[in-house]
Amino acid sequence: MTMADTPLTRAEAEVDAEEARRARAARTESVAKWVLPALVFVIMVVLWDRLVVWNDIPHYILPGPGLVMQTLVKDWPILFEALLVTLQITLMALAVAVIGGVGLAILFNQSRFAEMSFYPYAVILQVTPVVSIAPLIFIYVDNRTVGLLLCAWIVAFFPILANTTLGLNSTDHNLRDLFRIYGATRWQRLRFLQLPSALPYFLGGLRIAGGLSLIGAIVAEYVAGTGGIGSGLAFRILEAGYRLNIPRMFAALLLIAASGVVIFAGLSFLSHMLLRKWHESAIKRET
Amino acid sequence: MSDLLHRPTLALGQRPKVLEVSRVAKVFNGNVTALRDMSLTVNEGDFISLLGPSGCGKSTALRLIAGLSNPTTGRILWQGGQGRDDLGVVFQEPTLMPWATVAENVWLPFRLRGKTYPQVRGEVEEALSLVGLSGFLNAYPRELSGGMKMRVSIARALVTNPRLILMDEPFAALDEITRHKLNTDLLALKANIGCTVIFVTHSVFESVFLSDRIVVMAARPGRVIEEVQITAPYPRDEAFRTSADYAAHCQVTSRALHAAMGEAA
Numbered sequence: 001m002t003m004a005d006t007p008l009t010r011a012e013a014e015v016d017a018e019e020a021r022r023a024r025a026a027r028t029e030s031v032a033k034w035v036l037p038a039l040v041f042v043i044m045v046v047l048w049d050r051l052v053v054w055n056d057i058p059h060y061i062l063p064g065p066g067l068v069m070q071t072l073v074k075d076w077p078i079l080f081e082a083l084l085v086t087l088q089i090t091l092m093a094l095a096v097a098v099i100g101g102v103g104l105a106i107l108f109n110q111s112r113f114a115e116m117s118f119y120p121y122a123v124i125l126q127v128t129p130v131v132s133i134a135p136l137i138f139i140y141v142d143n144r145t146v147g148l149l150l151c152a153w154i155v156a157f158f159p160i161l162a163n164t165t166l167g168l169n170s171t172d173h174n175l176r177d178l179f180r181i182y183g184a185t186r187w188q189r190l191r192f193l194q195l196p197s198a199l200p201y202f203l204g205g206l207r208i209a210g211g212l213s214l215i216g217a218i219v220a221e222y223v224a225g226t227g228g229i230g231s232g233l234a235f236r237i238l239e240a241g242y243r244l245n246i247p248r249m250f251a252a253l254l255l256i257a258a259s260g261v262v263i264f265a266g267l268s269f270l271s272h273m274l275l276r277k278w279h280e281s282a283i284k285r286e287t
Numbered sequence: 288m289s290d291l292l293h294r295p296t297l298a299l300g301q302r303p304k305v306l307e308v309s310r311v312a313k314v315f316n317g318n319v320t321a322l323r324d325m326s327l328t329v330n331e332g333d334f335i336s337l338l339g340p341s342g343c344g345k346s347t348a349l350r351l352i353a354g355l356s357n358p359t360t361g362r363i364l365w366q367g368g369q370g371r372d373d374l375g376v377v378f379q380e381p382t383l384m385p386w387a388t389v390a391e392n393v394w395l396p397f398r399l400r401g402k403t404y405p406q407v408r409g410e411v412e413e414a415l416s417l418v419g420l421s422g423f424l425n426a427y428p429r430e431l432s433g434g435m436k437m438r439v440s441i442a443r444a445l446v447t448n449p450r451l452i453l454m455d456e457p458f459a460a461l462d463e464i465t466r467h468k469l470n471t472d473l474l475a476l477k478a479n480i481g482c483t484v485i486f487v488t489h490s491v492f493e494s495v496f497l498s499d500r501i502v503v504m505a506a507r508p509g510r511v512i513e514e515v516q517i518t519a520p521y522p523r524d525e526a527f528r529t530s531a532d533y534a535a536h537c538q539v540t541s542r543a544l545h546a547a548m549g550e551a552a
């Protein structure tokens with residue numbers, strides 16, 4: 001009895017220890033995920049601050065973090081207005097990229113000939129740097145907002161097009177057969193099989209496109225360059241640069257980076273909400 | 288049990304023919320003969336197994352019957368109209384839509400025929416209760432075990448009460464305990480609703496347990512070698528698996544299969 005019992009108990013104890021270790025590791029990791037980057041952030045800010053103070057760096061070369069925050073508060077009316085302009089272009093470009101990207105993907109999927117005819121041009125549009133097309137766009141397009149939108153759209157639509165196309169073509173072949181056996185129409189196949197299959201791919205593309213439309217909007221503003229009322233963050237950076245107002249440049253930069261993070265986080269959250277019920281990417285496994 | 292899902296069982300002589308496969312061949316790319324000269328008569332209420340080594344054209348035969356590809360030569364004749372519209376299919380994988388709940392998956396065949404869920408709720412719920420999954424209407428496929436997914440797939444195949452159900456190695460990926468359970472349940476289900484089944488399998492034991500006829504096939508080129516009749520009466524239960532009758536039928540079938548493979552080699 002004892003002979004049989006002892007090894008079993010020891011084995012159980014071993015498993016328990018391992019389980020406990022794993023649980024502890026998981027807990028540590030979930031805390032570290034937030035604490036470590038925060039710690040790095042604090043260290044970097046302190047280091048930056050000390051560097052400026054110890055070396056007596058003048059603020060028109062490198063402002064300290066405190067000064068940047070002060071400027072952010074002081075210039076908030078100007079910067080916030082500019083932020084809204086940039087965000088407006090970004091979100092509009094993203095919306096048009098979604099409509100254009102998904103629309104083209106469906107068109108290409110439904111018609112091989114449309115795909116053969118136009119896909120190469122979509123690629124060309126994508127690989128040509130937007131900075132090189134933007135000046136032309138602003139020559140031919142009178143309306144500044146439309147010009148900005150067009151630039152941002154050119155940058156942002158391709159990942160959506162490419163990913164959605166891949167998704168529409170990645171349906172399970174048995175399910176495709178099943179739809180054929182039940183006599184599904186083209187429309188039914190698209191609506192009930194291809195679009196749901198493409199959703200995770202589309203959302204992956206959307207997250208990339210979110211960042212790209214911000215980049216597109218900023219780059220387009222640099223190129224457009226005209227100032228005055230209704231100009232965005234990029235113009236404020238340029239303007240501050242001419243005036244050697246370095247703290248304001250940093251403050252504007254901070255806002256752009258924060259916008260990028262918020263857009264990415266928002267789209268990730270959207271993606272999680274849409275997929276959490278069924279998709280593998282949204283499921284937390286034990287191991 | 289509603290009348291809708293019930294077909295009367297008739298004695299063998301009276302059973303109407305469902306479909307006739309007549310001298311069908313399938314050649315791929317002009318040189319791969321996947322199937323040669325296959326003939327098969329399917330009567331209502333039959334449980335037919337296609338048994339043979341890998342590559343002998345079992346799936347090809349099933350796809351031809353399902354109308355997913357056309358025979359190179361020969362004909363497949365459906366008796367009494369309807370034909371391909373009146374078909375249920377179960378694949379080796381459960382082939383469920385992961386984004387849809389169990390109930391929505393079973394609704395699919397109706398949905399593609401323009402029926403709303405409320406119109407067919409009764410049929411969907413009944414099909415799921417037939418496979419023992421009444422409590423899982425709103426579950427997503429990922430929440431189910433492999434065997435349960437297969438049951439959903441079977442429920443989807445029989446929800447429209449089709450004349451013929453095609454199954455391509457539906458239980459091959461499952462463990463033996465689950466497979467035995469599903470075999471028994473499938474037979475009970477079939478007795479219950481009186482459907483006709485063509486079942487593809489690699490397993491002599493599975494085919495003998497389930498079928499009243501086994502079509503033994505050989506590969507390269509894929510062809511029918513022999514039709515073995517399994518005369519053991521239904522209903523068959525777990526006790527049948529250990530009976531001498533079962534062992535004898537397995538032996539006969541196994542010999543036919545080995546003869547088929549020997550001939551191919």
Ligand SMILES: Nc1ncnc2c1ncn2[C@@H]1O[C@H](COP(=O)(O)OP(=O)(O)OP(=O)(O)O)[C@@H](O)[C@H]1O
Nearest residue numbers: 315319320321340341342343344345346347348509
């Ligand atoms: N679409 C196709 N194009 C070319 N050859 C094919 C095609 N489908 C099947 N074949 C060939 O036809 C033969 C029979 O294939 P099939 O899938 O019907 O075999 P099977 O009996 O179902 O085998 P398994 O038990 O492995 O599923 C094989 O040699 C295969 O390579």
Ligand SMILES: [Mg+2]
Nearest residue numbers: 345346347455
């Ligand atoms: Mg096969």
